[in-house]
Amino acid sequence: MGLLDYFRSTRRGTAAVAKERLQIIVAHERGGRRHSPDYLPALKKDLLDVVRKYVPISQNQVKVHLDRREDYEVLELNITLTDEDQAGHK
Amino acid sequence: MSKVIVVTSGKGGVGKTTTSASFGTGLAQRGHKTVVIDFDVGLRNLDLIMGCERRVVYDFVNVINNESNLHQTLIKDKRVENLYVLPASQTRDKEALTREGVERVLNELRQSFEYIVCDSPAGIERGALMALYFADEALIVTNPEVSSVRDSDRILGILASRSRRAEQGDEPVKEHLVLARYAPDRANRGDMLSVDDVVEILGIPLLGVIPESQSVLQASNAGVPVILDEQSDAGVAYNDLIDRYLGENRPHRFLTVEKKGFFRRLFRN
Numbered sequence: 001m002g003l004l005d006y007f008r009s010t011r012r013g014t015a016a017v018a019k020e021r022l023q024i025i026v027a028h029e030r031g032g033r034r035h036s037p038d039y040l041p042a043l044k045k046d047l048l049d050v051v052r053k054y055v056p057i058s059q060n061q062v063k064v065h066l067d068r069r070e071d072y073e074v075l076e077l078n079i080t081l082t083d084e085d086q087a088g089h090k
Numbered sequence: 091m092s093k094v095i096v097v098t099s100g101k102g103g104v105g106k107t108t109t110s111a112s113f114g115t116g117l118a119q120r121g122h123k124t125v126v127i128d129f130d131v132g133l134r135n136l137d138l139i140m141g142c143e144r145r146v147v148y149d150f151v152n153v154i155n156n157e158s159n160l161h162q163t164l165i166k167d168k169r170v171e172n173l174y175v176l177p178a179s180q181t182r183d184k185e186a187l188t189r190e191g192v193e194r195v196l197n198e199l200r201q202s203f204e205y206i207v208c209d210s211p212a213g214i215e216r217g218a219l220m221a222l223y224f225a226d227e228a229l230i231v232t233n234p235e236v237s238s239v240r241d242s243d244r245i246l247g248i249l250a251s252r253s254r255r256a257e258q259g260d261e262p263v264k265e266h267l268v269l270a271r272y273a274p275d276r277a278n279r280g281d282m283l284s285v286d287d288v289v290e291i292l293g294i295p296l297l298g299v300i301p302e303s304q305s306v307l308q309a310s311n312a313g314v315p316v317i318l319d320e321q322s323d324a325g326v327a328y329n330d331l332i333d334r335y336l337g338e339n340r341p342h343r344f345l346t347v348e349k350k351g352f353f354r355r356l357f358r359n
Contacts, residue, residue: 013280018236019287026243026291041259060258 100241102212141313154191298331
């Protein structure tokens with residue numbers, strides 16, 4: 001390593017390495033969460049419309065949650081009915 | 091309309107409680123009735139940082155369990171008008187925070203407070219999730235260091251998917267970046283991530299940069315939020331941050347190295 005290279009390599013600093021590593025890992029980790037949930041709001045709205053044909057429910061009684069594991073995804077749907085509704089539709 | 095603001099970070103030790111204490115104090119100083127809630131059940135520390143540890147009688151979990159009411163539990167700050175602290179329980183675990191209980195207490199606080207600042211515990215477990223669930227806005231406290239930045243990004247993902255606003259499809263939680271423990275000289279030398287680097291990676295608006303400062307430890311030693319130390323660089327930075335949050339135009343300071351004059355260089359260090 002020449003004298004010039006020695007000075008050049010110290011000038012770069014470790015922050016540039018940190019930034020590069022972070023950009024890669026953050027992009028990778030975001031990939032998992034920012035792609036899929038796009039259709040969730042629409043799915044939730046459709047579900048709401050279907051259920052409403054039969055039972056009057058409000059928006060926050062339907063919960064849709066997508067979980068990404070190693071190589072599979074879990075789509076969790078949770079529809080809560082109030083006691084009144086259940087009684088009326090027995 | 092009152093606002094619920096969570097102070098969160100994922101990683102521990104980056105300055106969440108310091109920021110919560112100073113943020114709450116600064117808002118109250120400017121005439122806004124503010125309460126700061128410690129969500130770190132089992133490891134309460136906000137009381138120490140705000141200097142009211144000897145006045146804790148009841149706590150957040152007592153209020154949730156209806157063992158005390160808010161009037162009995164809230165600690166009124168002795169220095170700043172309009173400022174109250176709701177301490178965490180020291181003897182319970184985080185399971186004591188139920189979503190219904192937290193919601194009920196927040197709704198009651200909304201009746202009389204303009205700003206409700208939620209000091210989140212570290213991690214992404216129940217306490218942290220409860221602290222951010224009901225948030226309207228979030229201060230993401232980050233240090234210019236790889237693990238802190240990565241954890242902040244993780245928390246941003248959780249805010250975007252598991253907060254009440256996300257679950258109900260409301261307008262998303264408004265995010266603000268607070269970059270703490272910043273050392274401009276090290277960043278200029280290329281030894282520390284710069285403000286621009288962190289903003290670029292996280293992609294959220296910068297609310298304030300708090301310089302690495304001895305005054306933060308001194309303030310916590312004394313139990314005085316560092317924003318009240320107006321002589322200190324960190325105190326000045328927090329005051330700027332509050333003004334900026336409230337919509338005033340304050341250019342960011344402490345981004346460059348302060349040039350030492352000839353005599354200062356000669357006689358100090």
